[in-house]
Amino acid sequence: MSEQHSLRDGVTGEPLTLITAEGQRVDSDTLDPWVNDVGDSFLAGLYEDMVVIRRIDTEATHLQRQGELALWPPLLGQEAAQIGSARALAQDDFVFPSYRENGVAYCRGVNLTDLIRVWRGNASSGWDPYQVNVATPQVIIGAQTLHATGYAMGLVNDGASSATITYFGDGATSQGDVNEAMVFAASFCLPVVFFCQNNHWAISEPVGLQSQVPLAGRAPGFGIPALRVDGNDVLAVLAATRIALDRACSGGGPTFIEAVTYRMGPHTTADDPTRYRDANELEDWKAKDPISRLAALLNSHGMDMEKLDADVAAKADAVASDLRSGCINLPDPEPLDVLPTFSLRIAPG
């Protein structure tokens, strides 16, 4: 795929797709070469990941409703965007996520209890970023895109051949930091993947309030090639992320991916989307579900779905059980734990 092609193709038109909402495998000149190695067993692995993180998400939502978590930001509907991109990453690639990328964190091996530590109110972060190469999730909208850019500058200075990927939503594209990150990444030709999950809603504000053009259409203005993919198509997302990572790791600089998806649930468990969202819209997107379309594809390939579903359900049950027990057995911190052991403003030095 040429640079010129990538600058134009898929930026403003229909999102690039490999698996339709009905589960049909379709061709894409842009994406196909990047997933030639993906067979049914790999697809089954992606299927398992998506089912498991949906189960994690559901369990965490229940834990919030039961008073065990203070808050939870559901990813329901965004499983393909998160799994497809996360499974494209190499171990050395460094992730700078927002607060909703629990599916990405799961793929990177974050401990289940660490996923909910922040949301239970026990700590300000769940894990050591250097153990899993995932930065602590960012709450300030868009701020992490600059951190990914700076880390990528460090990668280049170090002569490393890995990349950073930063996750953000449609709302974040209005933030100055995201735009500044794209300026810096383009000017210094940095190995950054700007992965935008356009889930159509920034709490109650529709994506049309953020932009009058498809979000991917902005990136070429920064000199950054863009890909607009069906974010509910795990295979298309995998392919697009591989394209971006390949460009990043071979000195080609940043790429912007708009994964067009949908936030099926509320912004967080404290939100009430019925106040601002048309129920019909939700129904339309249910028909584009990322998990059911992959099931239909695997089924059409002759996969024993009864067995796969049973295996995957058993795994999801076990994970959910571990998440629950890890959550409810998490001891409250001691009051003095609030003071940092490494602190500032305790004594001059």
Add this chain to the structure above:
Amino acid sequence: MTVMTFGRAINAGLRKAMDQDPKVVLMGEDIGKLGGVFRITDGLQKDFGAHRVIDTPLAESGIMGTAVGLAYRGYRPVVEIQFDGFIYPAFDQIVCQVAKLHYRTQGNVKMPITIRVPFGGGIGSPEHHSESPEAYFTHTSGLRVVSVSNPQDAYTMIQQAIASDDPVLYFEPKRRYHTKGEVDEAADLSQAPAVGAASVVTQGSDVTLVTYGPLVSTARDVAIAASDDGVSVEVIDLRSLSPIDFEPLEASVRKTGRLVITHEAAQFGGLGAEIAASITERCFNYLEAAPVRVTGFDIPYPPSKFESHHLPDLDRIMDGIDRAMGRPNSLSALEGK
């Protein structure tokens, strides 16, 4: 010992830090070929390369957020904010990220970022070029804030700031950049005064005068002028604005019983308020008079034709000393004395 200007001393300190640690990188607007608008980074890009002295796009939040990412990667970025009044676009990254990531990650991610800020007035500049925004940052836990007042401290403390695993805002009094002083370039950092330590620069017994940055040299002049009036002034250079090293302040006020604080920044919610409150709490029974603040007025920094009135100078600080001493002063008429 070498005699050099304040600005040259910072340059020499940066050079030494870069020589000693390849992870030290400088970032900012116009800091490369130009050497910065004040020439503080003069020659460094030529000697260390464009990958270590980085001219950035014109976006302060972008610079600061990129520095955060470099720190995540193990670098020690030194960011130049071109002028005090240009720091606000970076405020979010400084307050929400630089200050908090260490705490947020339970110490796993360190933020050894130094933020150099030329600050203060007295150079006849237009708006946004003469501000003293230090109190915005001293109010934020997780940041160290220092201000230097002489070439030796400038040289030593920039290296200490860069070596610190905590983020440091390093406020440079821009109107003193051309002041010359002796600098010991061979000084052993481990033997230098701690970066957080306040320093008694003039000993005295009647009144304690606390200041920092550009007004330290003014305060020295005040001590000389006051001695002609028979008043013995002890001048303390805070050096560190957060945390504040209160012990020498307490010791001084227990001796003098009188406290005057002066800074260019506005009075309301400023460093002077914090020092007055803290010293009152700690030394109430030793105080002979209410602490006095001599500061910039609570107005936006005025056009430069007004700045000689706005900035505390020898006369206004002397007047503050008179208030603390209970001598006739500019407020006497108002107080009916």
